[in-house]
Amino acid sequence: MGKTKKLIELENKTIEILEKQAKLQKRSLKNYLEFMIEDTALNFSEPSEEYKAMMDDMIERDENGRLITHSLKDILKQYGR
Template sequence: MAKKKKLIELDEKTLEILEKEAKANNRSLKNYIENHFENLARQLAEPSVEYKAMMDDLLERQEKGTLKTIPIDEIRKKYGISRNIVD
């Protein structure tokens, strides 16, 4: 597939974080960012057959009342997450 160039601007703190992560993964920053965006694009594309089947099963169990869930606060406590990491 042909590749295109696109200029993006990121703040210094974001670049610092990404550079550290790239280094930890033995990648260049450019390669790390390109790989991340390619993976993200695949995730945003049509879901896989397996994923659709899993979701259908979860929805069916939810409708039947047999789906067990865990509150997000319990998950955060279990893994030592004190805040929403997406903020």
């Protein structure tokens, strides 16, 4: 997958805020912006075919009464928490 460069203009105050957040994550501002933009774009993308198939299978098992679920309380109890 190729990459494209884009020039963006932001207010100085915005840059200051983003630089502080980048430092908190031990990232450069450029890296932080790229990470945030890519992460946001992924949230808009369609789920993979594998994920859709897995969810379809879980829905089918739930509708047919074959899906086994456990409460958070039971899971914490099982692992001694």
